[in-house]
Amino acid sequence: MSLATSLGLADTNVEYDVTMDAFIVADEASQARVISQASADKISFSHDGYDDRAMEKIANGQDPDLPPENQAVRMAQETLEDSDLMPPASDVSLEDSAVTWTEARVAETSGEPNSTVDEEIYRTAIQVRFSRTVDSYEGIGPGAKLGVEFADGGEVSHVLKIWxxxxxxxxxxTISVEAAEDRAHEGQGKIYRPGACADAHVKKANIEYYFPPLDTGQDDVFPVYVFEGPCFDGSGDRLTGSYSTYRHLVPAVT
Structure with a gap:
């Protein structure tokens, strides 16, 4: 892992000091809250059949009817509110929604002998996810999820709430960000790294609260330093796609 000098940091609380070659957290505190998950609130429900309907449309040469991203975000908020699943405004960041698509790859041939195979990519569903906040910091991890999926016709196909x-x-x-950086270089903490990632250039550092899985017996929710940046393969080419970013989580508390 190498530190890049041109960072373009997205978090205004984090600055990069070129003269020190280190990350500086402007609002670093000497202590941080440690929180316990007092009770589990996990809700998940799905409606079957939409995948089959989407693939039937694709087989007939039609694209599934999905809402555009901005409309999907509004629809997701309305779905959660109408279902009484929307958390308090202080605990959720509606402005920082993340939108992803489910895609199907379909091989198409002319049917002639030795004909080439063309692969078409169709979008079959759209997912909208909202972030949890703790003390104005983003909550991450498998123990904090809130999202809605829409399928063909804009129908709700899945809702997930782990809150x-x-x-x-x-x-x-709390430890200093310099100490966290040293631990990251030593390989401590939790690393999310694509399999093809041979090198990573850390370009961003954030403080976020990590929510562990509900069924592991680990109840504490605590702040972590998140070092993040693009990944490169063995030839030095930058990885692309939905899973192409290096993320290294290091606990920010002793």
């Missing part, structure tokens, strides 16, 4: 109640259990000393 445990929280209760403060104390405070712990």
């Amino acid at each position: 445990p109640d929280l209760a403060q259990v104390g405070e712990r000393e």
Whole structure:
């Protein structure tokens, strides 16, 4: 892992000091809250049949009817509100929604002997996810999820809410971002790295709260330093696609 000098940081609380060759967190505190997941709140429901309907349309030469991104975000908010699943405004970041598409790859041939195979990509569903916030910081991890999926015709095909109640259990000393960077170089923490990633250039650093899975017995929700940047393969080419970013999570507390 190497640090890039041209960072273009997205988080205004994090600055890069070229003279020190280190990340500086402007609002770094000496202590941070440690929170316990007091009770689990996991809701998931799906409606079957939409995948078959989308593939039937594709087989007939039609694209599934999906809402555009901005409309899907509005529809997701309305779905959660109408279902009484929308969390309190202080706990969710509606402005930072993430939109992804489910795609199907379909091989098409002319039917002639030795004919080439053309592959068409069709979008079959659209997912909208919203972020959780703790003390104005983003919540990440498998224990904090809120999203709605829409299928053909704009119908709701899946809703997922993992949103445990929280209760403060104390405070712990935070480590400096320099210490976190050293731990990252030592390989400590949790690393999300694509299999083809041979090198990563860290271009962004954020403080976020990590929510562990609900069924692991690990109840504490705590802040982490997240070092993030693009990945490159063994030839030095930058990876592209939905999973092409290096993310390294290092606990920000002792």
